[in-house]
Amino acid sequence: MLDQKQLRELAGFRSESGTVLSVYVNTDLTGQSKERARLVLREALERIRNQANAEDVSRIENYLDREYDWQPRALALFSAADDSLWRTFALPVAVQTEAHAGAVPYLKPMAQLLEDYSRYAIALVDREQVRLFLVQLGGIEEKEGWVGQEVKHHKQGGFSAKQYQRREDQLARQNLRQSAEATTRLMEQSHATGLILGGLGETLPRFREMLPKALQKRVIGTVALDMEAPLTQVREKATELISAGEQEQKARLVDEMITAAAKGAGAVTGLPDTFYVAHQGRVRTLVVERGFEAPGYLCDGCGYVSAEPIGKCPFCGGKPEPIADAVNRLVQKVIDSGAKVEVVAPSAVLTRAGHVGAILRY
Incomplete structure (x- = not known):
């Protein structure tokens, strides 16, 4: 997945002996055919052919024709044969097809993508467990969560029932604490921009209180989701919240x-x-x-x-x-x-x- 480190590496590249050919290709086949996508690319390359290295142009055309599987919705390619540069990035969101030749890579579309689709973490939590996700560039990935001990509810009354319920509540707090620690680790490891909390009932405010103070400030909102929610539903809810917050x-x-x-x-x-x-x-x-x-x-x-x-x-x-x-x-x-x-x-x-x-x- 494209990240800031890769973007900085490209930003530090300078062609010493030739030019860098930077190409962005819309390969989303929901509204066009492969032939149409290739035609638009050829037209973009033709406009800068006099500025680009012919070997770079050929390499990019061959990659689209013979190697690319056409599964992602877009593709970014950077080629400088004279400087041994060849980088490809599959992008899960559509971009405009364009080509640029110069001494440095053309990075504005990449920078825009990373800012428009910053990485966010999602913690979907209840009294027993937490499911963790990362959302970026329109895609979602479920990470390793944490599952605690089962929490039961005692329906009968009496003194023993109150003791039993106190033990169960204590067990739930322990589970939430462990879930908060797992969420904190994910945030530290992923360098996510913000955190979204998902779940139902009174669990969310209790869980939020158990997060470190600094992490509580990075919570951008909450979404109502069942623990068994499919990835598509989690992504849809998170995307709506992220879009509104970023605007x-x-x-x-x-x-x-x-x-x-x-x-x-x-x-x-x-x-x-x-x-x-x-x-x-x-x-x-x-x-x-x-x-x-x-x-x-x-x-x-x-x-x-x-x-x-x-x-x-x-x-x-x-x-x-x-x-x-x-x-x-x-x-x-x-x-x-x-x-x-x-x-x-x-x-x-x-x-x-x-x-x-x-x-x-x-």
Whole structure:
């Protein structure tokens, strides 16, 4: 499964002897045939054929024709034969077919996918056990959970019944504690963005109280689910909650960034300022409008990208040359630095601010 580590590895790649061919292919056959998907790919490759290495073009075409099984809904490929680069990523969500050739991989669609489909953990719990899941990129995977001792209910009255019920309640608390520990381990190991709690009745609030305080703050919501719920139902409920939560979170992020930038307090907006702080390594979170592209000027010395033509690089004195998509360079630089990229839906407020901005580290 695609993750941030793989994205950073690609972001750190530079072709020393040729070009990198980056290709994204929509292979979702629910609305098209294989022949149609191949035709759209050929058209995309034809548009950049003069810029790409012929060996890379041939390798990608052969992979689709002879090796790919057409099961995933999309595919991302990166090839640079002169530099021994060949990476393929099967994607469980559809993407637009496009091809790009340049000195670095074209990563904006990958960054957008990872932000739109961040990894979340789900803990489906009752008084006896917990089922654990990871959701990312539209897919769901059930992980190893924890099953405790059976908890029974005593239906008759009397003193002995109360003693019996107290023991059963104590056993349930012990089970919930063990379930909370298993959930905490999954969150630590998976580096999930947030946690969703699922279940029925009074179990969920009790279970939440047993989680570490820091983990309680990462719970994004709860869903009503039976312990025997199938994977498809768990994924559907979780996806609805995640989508609503992320839209709200990204809207708040844009507002906070623009407000902070207006006060000159830890944020910038617009391409010129964002390019500048990115080159300084000051970006903590890059916020870029989905689909936003713009040309720019790349310094041949230190790699600084400017929005406007300049005679001399302010960092090394090198000579900036025009490039077609400066925004991709910005995204790559930020990913390479270990910072976060948030791709957000177009909005009037962000458009007025220049389509892009950044929350700063310092």
